[in-house]
Structure formats: structure tokens, C-alpha cells
Amino acid sequence: MSQTSRSTPATLHDVAREAGVSLATASRSLNGSTRKVNEAYRQKVLEAAARLGYTPNLSAQAVARGTTTTVALLVADIADPYFSSIAAGVVGQADSERLIVTMAETDRDSARELELVRAMRGQRPRVMILASSRRADDPAADALQAELTAYEQTGGRVVFISSTDQAFRTVELENRAGARALATEMVGLGYRRFGALMGPEGLRTGEDRIAGFTEGLVAAGFDLPADRTARTRFTRDGGYEGMRELIARGIGDTQLVFALNDVMAMGAMSALRDAGLEPGLDVAVAGFDDIPTVRDVTPTLTTVRLPLEEVGVRALRLALAESDADSGSPVPTEVVVRESTPRLADAV
Amino acid sequence: MSQTSRSTPATLHDVAREAGVSLATASRSLNGSTRKVNEAYRQKVLEAAARLGYTPNLSAQAVARGTTTTVALLVADIADPYFSSIAAGVVGQADSERLIVTMAETDRDSARELELVRAMRGQRPRVMILASSRRADDPAADALQAELTAYEQTGGRVVFISSTDQAFRTVELENRAGARALATEMVGLGYRRFGALMGPEGLRTGEDRIAGFTEGLVAAGFDLPADRTARTRFTRDGGYEGMRELIARGIGDTQLVFALNDVMAMGAMSALRDAGLEPGLDVAVAGFDDIPTVRDVTPTLTTVRLPLEEVGVRALRLALAESDADSGSPVPTEVVVRESTPRLADAV
DNA sequence: CTGTTAGCGCCTTCAG
DNA sequence: CTGAAGGCGCTAACAG
DSSP: OOOOOOOOOOOHHHHHHHHTSOHHHHHHHHTOSSOOSOHHHHHHHHHHHHHHTOOOOHHHHHHHHTOOOEEEEEESOTTSHHHHHHHHHHHHHHHHTTOEEEEEEOTTOHHHHHHHHHHHHTTOOSEEEEOSOOBTTOTTHHHHHHHHHHHHHTTOEEEEEEOOSOSSEEEEOOHHHHHHHHHHHHHHTTOOOEEEEEOSTTBHHHHHHHHHHHHHHHHTTOOOOGGGEEEOOSSHHHHHHHHHHHHHTTOTTOOEEEESSHHHHHHHHHHHHHTTOOBTTTBEEEOSBOOGGGGTSSSOOBEEEOOHHHHHHHHHHHHHOSSTTTTOSOOOOEEEOOTTSOOTTTOO | OOOOOOOOOOOHHHHHHHHTSOHHHHHHHHTOSSOOSOHHHHHHHHHHHHHHTOOOOHHHHHHHHTOOOEEEEEESOTTSHHHHHHHHHHHHHHHHTTOEEEEEEOTTOHHHHHHHHHHHHTTOOSEEEEOSOOBTTOTTHHHHHHHHHHHHHTTOEEEEEEOOSOSSEEEEOOHHHHHHHHHHHHHHTTOOOEEEEEOSTTBHHHHHHHHHHHHHHHHTTOOOOGGGEEEOOSSHHHHHHHHHHHHHTTOTTOOEEEESSHHHHHHHHHHHHHTTOOBTTTBEEEOSBOOGGGGTSSSOOBEEEOOHHHHHHHHHHHHHOSSTTTTOSOOOOEEEOOTTSOOTTTOO
16 A cells, blocks of 8 residues: 555665675575674674664575575365365474475366366475375376476475375375275164265276275175266265265165265265255264364265374475485374264164 | 485586586576666576576575565465465465465464464564464463564564454455345344354454344344353354253244354354254354355355455555555445345245 | 585676 | 566575
């Protein structure tokens, strides 16, 4: 608003002049790592800098040093609690490592993701974290792989979240094992006839979870009939529509519907209710992720807990770690049984 | 993972050599705005760049051009749907303006916010968007103001979200008017005895909403008695605890509790339920923001709708606009009545 | 310990 | 239209 005349930010040069020392001394006092500078000079420089409101130009530092302090984060959908929680973890950890994070959104479009990776490469980030969705049949996969390999060869570090079988460091999420455990637990509660809300074909995370869930059922002697499943988007509305579809097709005697993530499960519960069915009572519902809000819906949602923020923290740590092997223990996963899947004697 | 020898990213110099042209020509072909370069040369350069996997070094460009393509975004809490929705808007808009966004989290701590602003200044961002919380009695306010003014004087543009009375561009949210309208509407539904979950003392957004709500009640001849209110944090758990406190103090014949945001309202509803009370039936609840999940809780939550993503979009647009006056129309706000506040005859 | 001097990678006048 | 050269803000040898 203020219409004061516009100037340029103070440069190190200005500070040096103001303090009556050389550029080098100013640089050393302000940003030099091993301080070997007369305390008196140092003070003068610090004061001059304060007086001038000097802030080192990070771009210039990056050019001169040949290295940045940036971490690039790619997510599918920022507003989705799954990704925003991971992002919170990354940003928090970055902060304590004095790193800056830049963020972009892929919308689960792998062509777009590839573009973004290329673009972000321009920032010469120290680290690139890909929390976007992997897919099995990705046509852009090779190009992405090439791009990322080139990036790593120039000193960058890439970390994937959730996906496997990539030639890069990965924070593995136990999508499959978690879903299998969930299935086992549900069978234990007395459920026998299952349905599921699946994601778009080929999207890894979703396929893994469904596969794990199926595995668990099969191990117990049950199955997941195709006519009790529906494919939709990964979103709340996807879940809503998917459930509507199941209902429209005749949900029949399905006892429990597994939605491959909590947001979908929540949409699904609303769809049930809107159709006059009581989630948990008429049809049980289970999700995956354990996002914060699932404790506040009615009935509270049974799900598989994933420590999302910690996943973000780990991703950055893993990226910064010296050795590849340092993936550490797998991210702990835990089935959390809540009201949406009562013991079968109680309901359903 | 790959143990290939590590090299450096291709530079413009490399591209020029590979293409057999001068640095200048390469620069002009690749990034020059007004392209006045022989098409044949241009092709050669483009090919060379592709062959080398060249990506312009943004830091170097920034230093040379004296301007970046960065927008810095400060939020209080990334994982909170309110902020993540705004962030999604900012990131989306930034993307279509070919800008990069860097993000940091203040935790609603104004000292921290000041630090972050200083730090972000080092990036020389074109724009700085502050969606963090303002407070009335902020001891760091002057310092922040000074820092931001200095930033604007060196060509930066700052935009606040939600707060007023700042000497900077602002995307005004009608916190007060929205809450007032909500109060009026609630009175219209037959409610007479109100309580509220307030935020930490001094936090602008919260105070404005409570003030507006009170205003609306008073205008209708009612009030918000202090003993029916509790102060807590802005979070879901804050809402839960606040409601617990109200209940512990004896919620008495309170008919409706206004929580100053949806996350708190959702926590509050859970607290009611955990205490054996039925939200909407025993005690009505209303929130503010209209975050996505409020449609999926039971009862669905009455609230004041704020187009959060659009707020983010507007913030960036406003920052980029030539003229100050271009704040455009105020962000539309709208009371959305849902099941958590049934017409009084129906319940309560 | 301090100052001088090359760069870092890129852009942009300025002559040709 | 092209190339040579200087400069952006900063760092990092290198001498002193």
C-alpha cells in the first residue's frame, strides 16, 4: 500500500561498505561456516546488517555454493487430509533441518507429474519427495524414471512414499499387509460377506490395499465377489458415488464394505445414510489411513492406522540419510476397530 | 540407489557448445522472451538441450534477472483443512501463473511467524501470502509490520488472509458478518439460550466471529453469557475439551453452542456424544468454514460457508494485481443450515 | 585473520 | 540476428 519509493534489497556489498570491511569478511561473519573473524569486525558487520535489514539472497548463495537448501514435494491433492498430513510432516522436519519446501500438485495425472518433476528440477532441490500416486501401467513411467535418475546423478535425492519396486529410496507403507490384517480382524468379528470400493484401475496404493484385503479374506475362506465392488475416484465424492452404485445394483446381503481410504469411507457412509441405511448397523464400513476426522463421524470408523505425519518426517530423513539402507523399520501400521464394524452378534 | 558416477547438471554453456552457438543465442532460444533467433539455430539449441537433459537453473536466472518466480505461503497449520484448502487454492493458481510456491508453518506463534518472514525474505519471493493467524495484542506486530514494509519497498507484495486493519492488501473474510448472520438465523429457528467455544484470547479471527455472533444475538434481544462460553485451542481437540468443560460446568439449559470453526465444532459434537448427549437433539451445534467433512458427520453440521480454495486463488490474484483497489468483491459468505441445528419445534 | 580475485549459471546491453 | 563481455549477489580459494 505504502507508496514509498521502491528500492532494492540490501546486498552483502552494502553491508560490507556500511561496516567498513571487505566483502569476504562480511560474508564470513554473516554466513561463513567456520568463523575465523575478529569479534570486533564481526559485531560491526552484524550491526550493519541489522541496520540495513539485510537478508542473504538465497538464490545467489545457491549459485555460488552450487547447492540449494530446497526440498521439493509433490502431492496428488493438497486439500486431501492424507496428503496434507504428510506435507505437514515434511514441512515440520524440513524446518528443523533449516530447509525450505516447495510444493506442487499432480492431480494424480502422471503426465502432469512428469512435467512438474522437470520443472522442479530447475530449482536444483537437494531432495525431491514424491507422494503422488504411482500406477502400474503408467505410460510416462519410463520417462519419469529417466528424469529422476538423471536428477539423482547430479546429486539429488529422490524419495517415494508408498510405492514399491522403484529404483529409488522409498518410505514403504504396508498397504497390503495392513489391509490383510484388517480383513482378518473383520472375519474375526463375524463378517462373512464383503464388498469394496476400489479406486481407479491401476493406481498402486488402491490395488495393493484391495489385494491385501482380498488375501486376508481368502486366507479365511471367504472372498470379495466382483459384483459387490465398485471402482471410483479416491475422493470423498468418489466414495459417495461408489456406494450409491453398490446400493443401486442391490447391495443385497453384503455385510461389510471396505473403502480403500477413509475419505471414501466417509463419503460411503453418507451415501448409505442418504439411502436410508444405517452405517454400522445395516452395513458395516471400514476404511484405511486413520485421518483425524474419522473419530468424529458416526459411527466412528474402523480403519487401518497410518502415522501420516511421521511418514512425511521419515521421507525427508530418508532422503537426507547417508546410506540407502537407512530406510529404518517399516512404518508401523495398526488396525483400529471402531463402531462402524460392530461384532456381528451386535448388529448386521 | 544407482551407483553411477555423480556429475553436475548441464549448464547453458554446455548446451551452447553442443549446439555450436554462443551462450547468448542459447539463452535467447531457451528462455529469451522476445525470440529473435534464427529458426535453424533455435532448433539446434532445443535439440541440444533435450539431448543433454538441460533444465535452466532457476537460482541463476533469479540472480541474473533480479527477480524470482516464487510465492511464499505462511499458514498456521498445514494439516488443518482450513489452511490446506487455502493452500490448495494458492498452489493451483500459482501453477497456472507458472509460479512456484514455498510453504512454511507458524503454529500460530507470532515470534515464529516473524522469524519465518525474515527467512522467506531471503528467497526474494515475488509475493508473500500470510494466512497465519493475526492477534490483537501481538507483541511482535510492529516488527512484523516493519519487516513486511521493508519487503514491499524492495518490490515484494504481501497479502493477508482474513485479517483487517493492516497496511497491506488483504483478502477480507466476513468473519463478523457471517457469524452475525448465523446468529440471526439461529434465533429464527427458535433458539434462545446460547453458548460458545471461543479461541485463545486475542486471536483475531476467533474474536471477530464471536463478536459477530454476539452482535447478532443482541440485535435479536438475546445474549451470550460468559458462563456458557469456554476458551480453547482452534483445533479439533480444543473443541472437544472446550465442550467437555462446558458440560462439566453444567451445560444446563443451553440450547445451542457456537464453535468458531468447524474443526472445533466436530470435536465438540464428539464430546457431547461421549457425555451421553445427542448433538442436534440435546444440544444444537454450529460451526464456521464449511470444510468438506462437515457433510459427513452426524448430524450434518450447520455452519457458515467460506469458499476456502477460492480464497487462496484470490489471495494470489490480489498479490499479482497491478492496482491496490483490485480487492474485488468481498468473498461471499453464506449460512448453511443443516441437521445439527433443527428448528426448535423439532427438538432441543 | 583479512582482502583480492575468480568464478557460479545465467541474462542482457553493446557492438558487429 | 549473432557473439563478446559485463554484471547479478554471493562464496571460496588464494595471497598477504
